Amino acid sequence: MRAITHDRYGDPGRVLSLSEQPAPAAPEAGQVRVRVLSRPIHPGDLAGVEGFSDGPRQRFATPRIPGVEGMGVIETVGKGVRDLRPGQRVAFFPVQGAWGEAVTAPAGLVVPVPEAVSDETAALMLVNPLTLLILLRAVEDARHGQSGAVVQTAAGSSVGKLVSAAALRQGIPLVNLVRGTTGAQSLRQRFPGLATISTADADWRAQVRDATGGRGAQVVLDAVGGSLTGELAGLLADGGTLIAYGQLGSGSTSLESLALTSRVLTVRGVSILRWMSRTPEERAEDIAFAARLAVSAPELFEVAARYDLADFADAVGHVRRPGKSGTVLLTGPAS
Numbered sequence: 387m388r389a390i391t392h393d394r395y396g397d398p399g400r401v402l403s404l405s406e407q408p409a410p411a412a413p414e415a416g417q418v419r420v421r422v423l424s425r426p427i428h429p430g431d432l433a434g435v436e437g438f439s440d441g442p443r444q445r446f447a448t449p450r451i452p453g454v455e456g457m458g459v460i461e462t463v464g465k466g467v468r469d470l471r472p473g474q475r476v477a478f479f480p481v482q483g484a485w486g487e488a489v490t491a492p493a494g495l496v497v498p499v500p501e502a503v504s505d506e507t508a509a510l511m512l513v514n515p516l517t518l519l520i521l522l523r524a525v526e527d528a529r530h531g532q533s534g535a536v537v538q539t540a541a542g543s544s545v546g547k548l549v550s551a552a553a554l555r556q557g558i559p560l561v562n563l564v565r566g567t568t569g570a571q572s573l574r575q576r577f578p579g580l581a582t583i584s585t586a587d588a589d590w591r592a593q594v595r596d597a598t599g600g601r602g603a604q605v606v607l608d609a610v611g612g613s614l615t616g617e618l619a620g621l622l623a624d625g626g627t628l629i630a631y632g633q634l635g636s637g638s639t640s641l642e643s644l645a646l647t648s649r650v651l652t653v654r655g656v657s658i659l660r661w662m663s664r665t666p667e668e669r670a671e672d673i674a675f676a677a678r679l680a681v682s683a684p685e686l687f688e689v690a691a692r693y694d695l696a697d698f699a700d701a702v703g704h705v706r707r708p709g710k711s712g713t714v715l716l717t718g719p720a721s
């Protein structure tokens with residue numbers, strides 16, 4: 387089968403290559419083999435190829451096939467698998483090797499795709515909605531019943547739009563931050579009920595204070611990190627919480643320990659890597675939520691572009707293109 391691999395860590399544009407690889411092993415008991423038709427490139431996938439150079443190094447053995455999410459069709463099922471059958475359309479997460487043309491996975495990590503959900507939406511059905519749930523739980527914990535404002539960075543991202551839609555559904559007073567004027571305009575059109583501020587404006591900090599009623603944010607959801615994080619801590623109300631969940635930005639983060647103590651601020655990280663530690667029942671509920679969202683709001687699963695596996699270099703370049711809207715998919719083989 388064709389697969390994208392890397393045998394060392396570094397710039398994805400330099401270390402990734404496409405090659406013929408042995409097909410994954412036939413499924414053992416409790417496993418299925420899936421012909422993968424479509425898979426996203428998440429920012430976290432690229433960070434994994436780089437080797438998380440700016441943070442804790444969570445390196446995996448190389449050579450490896452990246453990618454943990456995708457959709458496809460079941461080819462064969464192993465002994466004891468009752469609920470899945472060959473020919474069925476499925477999504478999967480977390481299954482290492484999604485950037486190859488086939489994966490063998492535990493049946494428990496493979497989810498039937500509802501008939502009303504397109505292949506493209508199915509390829510995006512799990513990671514981002516599950517991230518949304520993790521973020522909403524962290525926000526709820528941090529707000530402990532109060533009604534203060536929530537500010538989120540990189541609000542134009544795929545996850546950010548899910549957060550915006552959820553905030554409108556749940557009546558959370560959300561203030562969106564984006565890095566550019568054009569992005570701010572398009573997000574205001576998309577979510578006219580939410581304040582959207584561009585950090586390119588010289589007075590963006592004052593705008594955030596106004597939008598939070600002069601009190602500051604009770605919670606900041608930050609996907610940018612780097613040098614922005616210290617500034618965001620300064621925009622928290624006393625007792626507020628900064629939730630870090632991504633590192634799209636650059637630079638190092640400086641936090642004033644005196645401000646953290648005297649203003650009783652909390653800084654915490656959240657990661658989908660911990661999602662597997664939820665109970666099987668909790669995970670089943672989360673997956674049911676994701677499938678319902680894919681059926682009821684497919685517009686929240688926007689595809690920026692699709693590229694055949696052979697064109698992975700262009701696809702990777704597209705992921706980091708400023709102003710991109712939606713998620714880039716790698717496709718193939720043809721369904």
Ligand SMILES: NC(=O)c1ccc[n+]([C@@H]2O[C@H](COP(=O)([O-])OP(=O)(O)OC[C@H]3O[C@@H](n4cnc5c(N)ncnc54)[C@H](OP(=O)(O)O)[C@@H]3O)[C@@H](O)[C@H]2O)c1
Pocket residue numbers: 428429430513514517540541542543544545546564565566569609610631632633634635636656657658659705707708709710711712713
């Ligand atoms: N912790 C977890 O478990 C977890 C799980 C899933 C995702 N995430 C994180 O969630 C974030 C969003 O992921 P996604 O897939 O939704 O992203 P995405 O759709 O690829 O969108 C990326 C967005 O980030 C903005 N951006 C890029 N670099 C930036 C910078 N230096 N400063 C400010 N904004 C910047 C872009 O804005 P422009 O429009 O201006 O280009 C774009 O709106 C990422 O940080 C990702 O790692 C974390």
